[in-house]
Amino acid sequence: MSKRLKKRDSVHFWVPNLFEFKGGIQVYLCDILSTISYLQFQRNFLSNTDIVIIDKLDSDKPEVVSKANEFTGNFSFTFMGNVPRVLRTFAFSLKIIIASFRQRPDLILCGHLNFTPVAYLLHLLLGTPYWILVYGVDAWDIKHPLRRRALQAAKKVISISDYTRSRLVKEENLHPDKISLLPVTFNIERFQVKPKPTYLLNRHKLQENQPVVLTVARLADDEQYKGYDQVIQAMCLVRQKMPDVHYVLVGKGSDRPRVEQLIESLGLEDCVTLAGFVPDEEICDYYNLCDVFIMPSKGEGFGIVYLEALACGKPTIGGNQDGAIDALCRGELGILVDPDNVDEIASTLAEILQGKSTHPIIYQPKILRQRVDEIYGFNKFQSNLLRLLKETSFATP
Template identity: 45%
Template sequence: MTQQHPLKNHHFYLIFPNIFEFKGGVQVYSAFLLKSLQELYPDANYDIFIKYDKNDSKNLQNLQFLPHTKFHYFGHFPRLLQTILLAITIIVQGIWQRPSLVISTHINYAIACYILQRINGVPYWFIAHGTEVWSTERKSHKLVLQGAEKVIAVSEYTRQRIIKEQNIDTDKIHILFNTFDSKQFQIKSKPTYLLQRYNITPNQPIILTVARLGRMAQHKGYDQILHALVKIRQHIPNIHYILAGKGDDRPRIQTLITSLNLDDCVTLPGFLTDEELCDHYNLCDVFAMPSQGEGFGIVFLEALACGKPVLAGNQDGSVQPLVSGELGCLVDPNDVEDIATKLIEIIQGHYGNKMVYNPEGLRKRTIELFELNQFKTTLAALLSSNLK
């Protein structure tokens, strides 16, 4: 159990894109960061600035926050006004309150942190996830990088990309891996209600991908899996692929499915609720997302915690949750032939790394490395140098 910090007068500003109305990697990371901070510093004050969410008393009733937590919502304003008001509120309130530390979970919202730091010296961190930081040329991003007290990378891959492509002090770049709640993701049998919903038999092999299906998210690799299915069906005729998620790329995806004659073996169920997410991991026989622009990939941890074989790309942060191939299969995300071959091997039980067929071993190792308690321990160590 991580020890609480003995001081009681800390004040944290946290800047999130959203945590209530949409659940992506940044949002999940943000929620875990808030939860961990409040467990480490239960006597601190918290101001949470949320750009896209609207004031929702129902959400607040369903979640537990410390009584001295104040939320500032900007989602009810027009999009351009959101950005302006978010920055102004943080700067003006920050000048008056002088918080102990400001943390932004995305670089896009950290320019207000930089301005506040320049005015009255309040230190700030921001979380570096992936493509938004790796090779950014935006002047505002470069200012944020230079001024940050700490840059928190979600993976070693992201840290190395920042070091390689951005001219900043390497000593300020630290790693705080993505995490998951092991109580939420556990090993279970295939849920009967999902088999019935998708008209799938209990012995029918299932490939699952959970990703944002946006035009800017095609790097997730679902196109490659769809193309690979053409070969996979030749060896495993009853294969079924569930591609879960929502986004503006769905019409193009559906057109691709039809053009490849895959309508009868692909399901697009849309967004998965928290209540059904674990069940979908347990429904599948292999979780596959051969991305090439992933900073880390929380979904990999969730699938591994459910004891599932995982296939991921070998050219981005996906290498981290799979521990360089120890816990799964890494492939060239551009090699459709190899993706198809490896998925066939995994499903037929012939893949060389036998760890992928050890559900309890996958879960145990994933918990050891990435579970929430480890996240909180690392966060406490990072904070100890800032909060005296």
């Protein structure tokens, strides 16, 4: 069917998952769908476009379908999570190929680099243009030859951080103009500047004036790059200057037994608290419990936790070797440290906790909150995505 006679446009959006697991990628993808929904109904943009979401890992459980139905727009969802795991990748690939041949989408959005070989194949066979969303380690030092070729053939690559963008330009020789930025966003209304919550002080046996350091991260075997080991080691040095300092590490995962052994080997049982899983309704209170938020990672694509801490007005420290550079605006919103340098981590923590930092806004909660909203709030995300979507050949505001 010719483009001229076609009644409706369509975008196929291939995603790893959206609802049954909530990590950074899943939240980001849902934010994209929420924005498209808003643009269709509030701005009459893409109102003649069907958004076909094909989800590899989520199943069609009633609670999942209910969450999908919360997106008001020209959306349709297909969930492949009911397929046995051993067959799921094949079934998912077959599904997206058949759907593309039947519906001939005007654009394919690849929600993960792993899907790009199929998009590249469809581009060769049907001429279908595709965009690729890239996050962090998924797009660093790519070895898979088909994924590298798919990157070169993509109509557009969308990166959540300038750090990942720069690495793709350098490592894959992509032209900078081919890679657009769409930084992550967050719901600032969930995070407020408040006093330290009494119930958490009581729960963890802390004093109101006791200096508290916080990290929020999954304790997974494959996410040790988040730097909590280095913070634990730094506590040995910080407590020499501030004996009552306390480190609270929020998060659960398979790495916890090893972390517990590290704490014990350093004799820090009275200095470090592993808070485990924290429900969403308490996470803001944990940010407000601390005096400094730190995650000196070296493999983070961006790091929403930095934005959440800043929205609570907290001095924030990140690593200088990954997407934290973007989240903290190259040091405008916080302090960047060498994630492998325990001495530097310790001295930076002590300096901030002792009120000696010379950073211009780190002790100004209202300004930190205002700036992070201006740069990464949902209104900014919507305008950034709208700008990108206007570049499609079929989009008409």
